[in-house]
Amino acid sequence: MQHLRACLSTYFDDIPDPRVERTKQHLLKDILVITILATIAGAQGWEDIENYGLSKQQWLEEFL
Template identity: 50%
Template sequence: MSIEAFSQYFGDLQDPRQSAKISYPLFDVLFLTVCATIAGAEGWEDIEDFGEAHFQWFQQKGLFTSGLPVHDTIA
């Protein structure tokens, strides 16, 4: 999936979370979730597992600079 194409459709979403409690950018978490779901993930733990398996690829794209969130955070 192209980050540029994803950004075109999801880049303008407003983040409803309290800014003081944000550890991971909404864009990063959404991109991970969509990629994992397309790959067959069926729950938050599957999404976390997908992220761990492809963590280097995400970092090469400039995502998750502070590490990967756990499944509770993704949810």
């Protein structure tokens, strides 16, 4: 898991986060990883991505 975490961090660390600081609830790289994984799993929109994140929350917490 450490290797996976390190690899994901290197890919997404340089992406600027345009969001307002006070409204951030989640790290941008966590959102990007969940979106990519959900899309690979067949997500068709934002609701599907949210449902994917919620259904896989325990597993995702291991490396995000």
